[in-house]
Structure formats: structure tokens, C-alpha cells
Amino acid sequence: MGKPTWKDAVIIGKWGIWKPVWGGQLVMAGADSHLADKLRTVVRGQVLTDQESLRYYSFDQSIYQIEPRVVVLPEDVEDARRLVSFAVREGLPITARGGGSGTAGSALGSGIVMALPEHGCWNRISDFASSADMAQVRAGAGAYHNQLQDYLRQRGFFLPADVTSAEISRIGGNIATKASGPHALRYGSIDRFLEQVTFITDRGEVVDTGDEASIPERFRTRLVELRQRLHADRAAMAVLEARRQLKTASGYNLFAFLDHLSSGKLITRLLAGSVGTLGLVTEATVRAEPSERQQVVVLLYFADLVETARAVCALRELPVAAIELISRETLNIIRRSGRLPDSLAVDANLVLVELSGPAAVAELEKVENVLHAEGFRLLAGPVVAGTAEEIERLWAVRKQVLWLIRNPQPGFQALSVVNDVGVPPEHLAEFISEVEQVFARQRLTSLIYGHAGSGNLHLRPLFDLTQPGLPARIQLLADEIYQVVLRYGGTISGEHGMGRLRAPYLSREWGADLYGYMREVKEIFDPGELFNPGVVFSNSPITDHLREELLSVETSG
Template identity: 30%
Template sequence: MPPVTRYAVHPIAERLARELDGDVRFDPMTRELFSTDASNYRIVPTGVVFPKHDDDVRRIVDLTARDQIALLPRGGGTSLAGQAVGEAVVIDFSKYMNRVLDVNIEEAWARVQPGVVLDNFNSFLQSTGFMFGPDVSPSAQATLGGMVGNNSCGSRSIRYGKMVDHVLELRGVLESGSAFTFGQLSDDGLAASLRRDDELARIIHAVNDLAVTHHEEIDKRFPKIQRRVAGYNLDELGLRNGFNLAGLLVGSEGTLAVNTEARVQLVRKPAHAVLGVCHFDTFSDSMHASAPITALAPHAIELSDKLLIDLARASAIHRDKLHFVHGNPEALLIVEFAGETFEQLMKKLDELSTLMGDLGYGDNVVRVIEPVQCADVWTVRKAGLGLFGSVKGDAKPVAFVEDTAVAPEQLPAFTAAFREVLDRHNVRAAFYGHASVGCLHVRPMLDLRKADGVRKYRAIAEEITELALKFGGTHSGEHGEGLARSEFNQQVFGETLYAAFREVKTAFDPHGRMNPGKKVDAPPMDENLRYGAIYAELIQTLAGGSTLDEETAGALAKRLEAARAQVHADGLPQGRQRQRAR
């Protein structure tokens, strides 16, 4: 029996420790470590458990049911919207349930546990000639289970789509404790499932009825763009040659069930990849150029604005990697072409240069051919999250409206209107992200330790959500809703579909235990902030409880904030995790 520390604060801790083979941690330090993710939010969990196998997961669900304790499945903690924090027993899969269980090269799929880290998964696949399509920036920390829960995408989603496009089957445990396997059902299979008299049949019946009843509203309210992860995926049911509830669980942020295994589709790894880095004198020019570039069938079109370039130049770690930046551009579009022959890709770069000339931008393409140099480009691009934390001053680029998505051809007008909103609030912002699919990560610079910063946090969120809808887009294109955006789901989808989402939640989770407060019935987005307007009071408390004066205590707190940002900037991995194949 794993030991429980003497700091255990909840009766469930002893019961879990007696029954589980995995670890049980309810001590103050562990709870504090798991009170945050990569977002702006902080909620101290009830405790943390690290299951070793599926039976542990079932025991966790059963034992916590007696006292109606909430559960929160968690991956690498890279969530930017607060999906992975809550007053619940956190189930962390990264320590033990992190294996690749099977790989079928002939049919191009793999079975994985939820704790498998994306980089480790692709390393495991390296000798097979296959890889996993979605490629999120925090790939050294992000787990496949977290990516399933978030419906993650990545830089190459114009080619590989979202996580829902790659999940074939999910296994796990429902809130009741029942095991499930959700995969593709034919029409006959669906009919047979609906004739059964059990919990799974009830769920299938309820969800199928909702999808059929509200199909017109779904068609009306779900945006017609490639990037949308908000709400529950009622639009996915029946789209892929059969009814598959796995598609509904993808992107559900742990609010419907606990997934313990996924069967995922693999893609062929291209033999070669090259980059054309387009330089622009104005940000507006880069937005006008992005949609025409999509006609060249690139694998990625990534935007980096001047702030990111300047921060990378100021970084001792990254400045030597900026060989692809010539002069002092206001914006870059990093265009990747990938394929089986190098000659084919060189022709693509020629086409890109010709297109830029035809659009009036002249000879603005820097070619990056060597794999090592291409890796430098992607390293700098992925470092954006951490580099933004190194901005000098109290206001930092904050993630909360960083996930809007519109059709690529709408980007020039949309970003201009976005800037008008920021100007009205006298706020600067960093712009970067996936221009190829119209999903830009805009980070307004706010100080969330002050009341004025928190006020602008809400006001800007409300205006930008409305703006995204006006342009036929979404408030959440890849990072999910969590605590930052769930509040707006009723506004985004309307009362009818929001009520349907609640019915989906009830069908799977009748007692509301699965990661409550996300997707539906969420708290206000300006509550539970990591810092918030009481930050100054916390600094006074720190100073009062130590030999530090208030100024020194405040400086220490800022150093700690900067250190956290630097970890992201340096791309330090969590540590190599063992993986085995059967």
C-alpha cells in the first residue's frame, strides 16, 4: 500500500491509498504544484493520484463516488485556458500510464495510454516511417491524453487537421464506474446498440437523439471553418462513415469520462521539408498574403510578429538561431513545404517567391533548406510562449483571447478590427500563430495583479468573442475553453445548443463530477485568477511573514514569475518517460 503523507486533509486519501497500486498525494506541496497549469488560473485540488493501470482508474472513480468528489483527468499541464485546474481529485497519467501499447504499421494506427508525451511518441515511431499528425508547440510536455481532451491541433493542421481527425477509438471509465470502448458503429451496429438496455445504450440513445433533433441548429451555429474546438462535437457524430462517440469525447476537456487508452491514426512522415520565410514591412501585408499562400498546398503557414522576433534577439539562447531573419521586418510568415522529393519542394519555393512578387511584396522570401536550420526556425517559433513572459515591465502578454479563429481570407479585416478593440483599451498585444487556418494567438499585454488589468481582461474578452462571431468564426480554435472561455459558450452557440450541451453532460455525468465548471455552467472568466487584484495584498502578507520588506518581497515574486516563463522559453522537458511496445 503506498504511504499517505501526514498532511492528508481529506478522508478519501486513506481509502484511496488502501485500494490503489499507484501513488496518492494529498500533502500541501503536491496540491499546490497541481493548483496551476500554463494558464492564468489557480485552484487548489482536493488531492492528486497517479494510477498505475486501468483497475486503479476504476477504483478511483468508484471510491470517490461515495462522497460525490469531483475528478479531473490531467496530462502535461500545458493547458492555456485552465482546463487542468479545479477543486477535484486530479488523476495524473504521466507518471505510470505512459506506454505505447501497440503499433500496427500495415493499418497505420497505434494504441497508447493517456500519459504518453508527444515527443516521446514520435521518437518511438521514428524507425517506422510514420508519425503523429497533430504537433502542438509544448510537444516535450504535452501528453496524448491531454491532446485528446483538448482536441489539439498544431502548426501543420492545414495538412493534418485536429485531434478528432486522428482518434479512431477510446477506452475508459464512465462516472458510474462502468468501462467503455467507443469506436465506429455502422448503421446496423448503432441500431443494435440502441436496442440494448444498459448504461451505454442510454448514453448513445440520448446523444443520437440530440444530434438528430438539433441538426439544423448545429449546421447554423457551428462555424464553417477548419478550426473550432468549442462546445461538444455534436457535429462529428455520423460524419466519418459511422456513428462514433469517441469523436464526442475528443475535446470534452475531461468533463464526460476518464479516458485510459486511445487508438490513433498515424500518418506517413514526409521524406523532406523546407521553409520559405516571407518578410513583411507591415503586419497588414502579412495578413493579406496568408490566404493566397494556402493555394500552394503548404504544410504550415506560421505568423511571427516583431515582438517575438525582438524577444528572440534579446535571448542568449535563441539569438544565434535567427539566421532566417533578414533586416528588421514587422512580421514573418514561415511557410513549410514537405514531400517525398527535394526537387519538388524547391519548385514550391520558386512558386512562393513568384507569388510574393505577383502580390507586390518583391523578393521577400528567405529560403531555409538544411534540416538543422529548419529546426532552428521551429525552435524559435515554439519558444513564443516562454519568450513573451520575458517582456520587461509589469504588463505581460496574456493568453485569454489568444484562440480566436476565422476563415483565412477574413484575417486582414478581422485583425484590423481586433487592433481597434485593443486600441480602445490602450493595450498593446503580441500576434503569432497559425495563419494557414485563420487561428492567431493574440496576447494583449495586461497586468493581472492590478484591478485595472483584471477589468480590461474581462472587457476585451467580451468584445473579442462578439467580434469572432461577427466574422463567422469562433472564440476557441485550438486551446479550448476551460475557465477562460466556457462562460461564453451560451452566447456563441445559442440557448438551444447550450441546453443540448448540458444534456450531453448529464447523459455521461449525471452527478456532475467530471471536471465541473468547464464547457457548461462555468464560473466567470475573471474568477480564480492565479494573481488577480489581491496580488498586492499577497505581497504584503509575504513581507509580513518574513524578514523581507515589501519592496524586496515584490521583487522576489517577480523573479519567480520570470523563472517560470523562462522554463517555457528554454523548452525544458519534464524528463524522459519510459515507453514500451508489446
């Protein structure tokens, strides 16, 4: 049998989301049959060791390929608890996997991959309660994000942390990555909307952070001690306070220690962004906001990308809900797909501004006034979308950007390498200028888009996969881009969370002291490195475990 190639992939889904069915090292049928047999005496859910399943779970939306020994789909929380105890006895790490939408390789593991079924407690949405200005609802970790949003929308509410990958991402994954989305500018990340989380510890305990009595004493005691030492460390506290407004999902959420929270609330915040390394999240209670009854979206067209970024900084001073940026090069590739409405067909860098609330229409005049006062010149007149249908159509295109640009032409891919960086918004223009210089030096076409109002950009360079030396090119780009990011006080991840792609840069972002406090958090919750090792703390090259087709040129020569 010949070596599997990119052509062996299966293309499925509304937007052509790829889900590969090839693998790296082929696994003989029954190679782990003994392990599977033991597991089937412990759990009632599916236990998978067949070649096709292992290959499928070797991939997510990242550049990596890691084949697990076994995949388990637990029937319920008790099944998952038994799985943890089994993994401890067998000395096997557990990697929790949601929808496989991660871009940093945090949902891949070489031990046990715990995937969530699409039934039962895992995708259940229940216990809805509301008042005039807020609602709460409980969701299983396996519930899809758009499933939860539809449930809330029918009741007049929405979850403001509205990720653009809603059709394939799950609530557990959203919590794991500290997800946010375009409306983080106004509302922040998902940790602000977490009321309670249920998770399984490394000892198999089921903890409900809303029930202080269920929290193990070892967690409460050591977290209090850690908080006291952190508060006594003036230098560390100064860094956290200075970065508190930065949109970041890198490392553990130490910002939680700045507030005087109960043990349950503190743990809830720490689990947000922990990428499954502190425990296995099984469900959560989230807070929702009333749906905005009045919304307006205005499209602005600019000739120069740096000037576009300056306009973003000026506009974010207004009471806007979201400011999105899509570069000219990105739009040009989308245009070839034939998916652009006429309002996006202008050859320009685009800014999408959303205004919401009772004064949304009135605020439109302020947008025009700011642009005029600052001397910004538009390539074309602003286009205003005021109906629900028009607004939905524009947001639909924005949410499809990744799927439309990732394979723009044969031999080229817009790889996830530096795809989730962030800087303080006041430095956005200078940052983009330097980033474009890096891409130019490395002769890469730069596709830039993202949540510019929050300083969070998705950089997607087009790599030529037909040329040798791809691992070295990936490493060089990451090194240079992150150097620029950190020089401006930025972050290696704005909303997609940690993973193999970013772990080696974590200490550079936070410094040795705060990096040490993060290691202590891991030691408190998972001293035996049971949960998802290597995705928060690692010095391994980011080019280890690259997908097979990314190495095909190297091996074919």
C-alpha cells in the same frame, strides 16, 4: 511566514517553463488525512495531501489557481476505476490532469485531481502496425507527445496533429483539448487520427470504443436518439455544416453527428475536445502518416501586419503544409532573448510557409508567383531553408515562442486571456485590424502569432501587473476580443480546448440550440457532474480563481 510571491516560483525545463510551488490558502499538514487514509484503502497508487504537492497541482499554464483536496496518481486502469467509484460515494468531483500544459484552467479542480504517473500502462506505447501509406499505434494517456513522435519517427511515420507544446503535453491532454498544431492546415485536428479510445465512465465501467460490445446500452440508445433529433433540426444542422471547415475546439465535437458513424467511432470523436468532462481517457489508438521525405520552408517578411494576413490568405490556396505568422512585436521580444537565428533577425512581420512532398521544391516558384501577382511587397528577399537541420532550427524557435515571450520584463506578463481564437481565414486581415484597434484602445502591447493558415491565432497582450484593476482589465479585453471573433463567425478556441477561461462565452458562439445539444451530450455521459465540472458550462466570471500573484496589487493596497 510572509506571503509567497512570484519570486518563490521554481523555474525549470529546457525553455524556462515555470512550475510554481507557492499556494493560495495554506493547508495544514493532515487537514485531509482522513480522506487520504480512506483512499489508500482503495487505490494502490500515490495519494498526496501534503502542502507542497497540493500547491504544485493548484497551477497549470493558465491564469488560475485552484487547490485540490487530494491528488491521486493511480497505479493502473483498475486503480483509476476504483478511484471513480470512490469519488461517487464521497460526492467529490474528479479532474484529470496530463502534463499541466493547458492554458484555459481545465486541468484544475477543487476535489480530486487525478494525475498520471510517468510509468506503467500510462506512458506505454505499443501495438505498432503499418502499411505503405499509414500506421497505427496504441499510446497510454500519460505518454508525452514528443515521446510518441520519436517512436513513430524511428519507424518512418508521424502524427500530423503535432502540437508545439510536445515536450510537456501528453496524449490524454491532446485528446481532451482536440489539439492540432501548425499542420492542421493540411491534416486537421487530432480527432481525425483517433481510431479507438479506452475510457472510464461515471459508473466505473471501462469502455473500449473499438469494441462495440463494451459500450453501455444507455450510451448507444441515447446517442442514436440525439442524432435523430439533431438531424431533424434543420437550423442546427445548417450551422454545423457551415462551420465544418472552421478550426475549432470549443464545446463538444458535434461535427461527429454529421457523419454516419458507429457508436464507437461517434464516442471517440465526442471525447476529442471534451476536456475530461465525459469520462477518464486511459489510452488511445492513433493513426499516423508516413514521414515527409522532402520539405522546404520559406520565410517572408512584411512591413504591415494586416498586409501579412492578406498574404496568408493568398498563400493558403497553394498546396502548403503549414503557414505560421509571428508579428513584429513578438519577434522583437524574442530577439532580446538572443534566441533568434539570423534569418529571423529582420525587423518585420514574419510568415513561415512549409511545403512538403515530392513537388515541394517546385512549389516554391508558385509562392513567388502568388506574391507577385497579388502585388505584395516584401521588406527583404525570401529566405529558403531546405536542409533538415535548417528547417528544424526554424521550427524550434517557433515552438518556443510562448516560453520566450511570457515574461518579457519585470512587472509584465503575456497572460493567457484570449490566446486561442480563430476565424475563417478569409476574414483574417479584417479581424487582425480590429484586434489591433482593441489593443490600442486598452493601451496594451499586442503579441500576435499562430497558425494563420488555419485562421487560428494566439493573442498574447502584455499586462502590467503593477497596476491595480487587473481582473477588470482581463474581463474587458476578453469581452471585446470575443465580440470581434464572433462577429466574423469565429471561435473562442481553435486548438487549446475549453476551460474556465472560455466557458461563459460558449453559448454566444454556438447559439442556444446547439448549446442545448452539447448539454445533452454531458447529460448522457455524466449526469451527476462527476467529471471536471465548470470547465465547459459555466457563467462564472473568468476572473474567479486568479493566481495569487495576479491579485497581489489588489490585496497589497
